[in-house]
Amino acid sequence: MDRSARPAALALVRTYLATAVAAAALLVAGTAPAQAYTTYTPRGGPVTFVGTSISFTDIDAAQTFTCPTFNMSGSVINSGTSRSYGADAVTLGTLTSGGCSNPLSGPSTLNPSGTWTFAITGDATGGAWPARLKNVRLRMQAATCVFWITGVVNGQFNQSSGGFTPNTGPSGLKVAGGPDAPTGSMCLTLDIVADDNIGVGGYWQVSGLTITNP
Structure with missing residues (x-):
């Protein structure tokens, strides 16, 4: 050149x-993708969660406890006020369950305790918000076996249908250890030990709660 x-x-x-x-x-x-939100706003109250076909499965032991009745109620925290994803939207102080059973141990008693909370954890996809039940604590007695289940329940809140459905597989709950570790001979039969993963089945129908951004 x-x-x-x-x-x-x-x-x-x-x-x-x-x-x-x-x-x-x-x-x-x-x-x-469009810029994701970082905050959300819950409105409404009082709030009720009515359970349908709620079950708790010790995944590691392959043992399922079904509870025909499992309902919760409470109130929206600062309705109309925006907050970060993961921050509590609802406090659930009234917890009731009944009729629980296991195929091996028979009728069982499941007592939820404390005050649970509910939070949205991210942007909605296809009308469903990733959500979480927090501060979950349950005492289960199946014959002579007594154990506690603690942690969170991760799932999806569908605003259109009003349903909160736990995710499939490990929910975020585990069998507690330490002073709340499983006790009783039936726990050996059921093979329930501390740190087992718990899956949650069924869904809760939620009323009195709406979610918007930001």
């Missing part, structure tokens, strides 16, 4: 590269 033509050729190459970079940037900007 003639030395005198080199500057023009280099300028043409630079112009081409700049145009290509700009086009790529526009393409990325056009396909990037």
Whole structure:
């Protein structure tokens, strides 16, 4: 190439590269997801959670406890006030259960205790918000076996249907250890030990709660 033509050729190459970079940037900007929210606002109250086919399964021991009745009620915390994802939206101080049973041990007693809370944990997808029951604490007695279940229940809150459905598989609950570790001969028969993962089945129908962003 003639030395005198080199500057023009280099300028043409630079112009081409700049145009290509700009086009790529526009393409990325056009396909990037919308900015996610970081906060949400709960409204309503009083709030009720009415359980349908609620069950607790010790996944490691393959033992399931079904509870025909498992309901909760409470109130929205600072209705109409925005808060970060994961911060509590609802406090659930009234917890009732009954009729629980296990195929091996028979009728069982499940006593929820303390004050549970409910929170939205992220942006909605297809009308369903990732959500979580927190501060969960349950005392289970199956014949001579007594054990505690503690932790959280991760799931999805569908605003249209009003249902909170726990995620499939480990829910975030475990069999407690330490002073609340399983005791009683039936625990050996059921093979329930501390730190077992608990899955939660069924769903709760939620009323008195609406969620918006931000």
